[in-house]
């Protein structure tokens with residue numbers, strides 16, 4: 001997959017997020033955008049878009065505003081806490097877009113992304129509340145960013161856009177179904193298979209810490225809902241993230 005990554009204000013190409021995407025085998029075009037002149041940043045981004053014809057555009061913070069303000073036909077967008085109210089004039093968001101934003105973001109308010117979804121009449125599922133700050137550079141946020149790129153470039157309609165008004169019902173049905181209400185992870189410390197219940201009402205992406213019932217060591221459990229509707233679980237030893 002070819003990804004055009006538009007970095008944030010005073011970020012430099014080669015940061016954690018584009019490096020993460022590249023490390024998963026994707027071609028990442030990561031142009032240096034002018035920090036002072038928004039029009040110049042847009043011109044650079046548009047030229048990179050025209051030259052490389054990416055499969056998806058990822059825009060982080062100010063880069064998210066750049067992504068919204070350049071013409072990019074039907075190319076899907078992954079926006080990371082986009083600073084669209086601060087830079088540029090565009091407030092139109094295409095339907096094949098996914099936004100990731102932390103409610104604890106103290107640089108760009110989470111409400112701005114909420115507003116972007118609402119004014120474009122997009123379903124709530126287009127906005128993922130994730131991470132614990134503006135950077136979204138933690139492992140979980142990085143993996144969701146990658147997942148979003150992969151989902152948007154499958155060519156399949158997004159599950160929540162397929163009969164948009166029914167999507168809430170579909171998710172409720174999934175929650176009520178008997179399918180996969182529990183899952184198994186392997187404890188990293190003792191290697192035991194641990195069966196845990198899944199609370200689907202907690203959303204498609206969940207991260208929490210629980211003590212292994214066998215060896216009592218704390219594991220961070222990552223749960224995420226795949227495109228085909230199955231839950232993937234993995235456990236890591238608990239660590240402190242700064």
Ligand SMILES: [Zn+2]
Pocket residue numbers: 187188189190191192212213214215216217
């Ligand atoms: Zn254990």
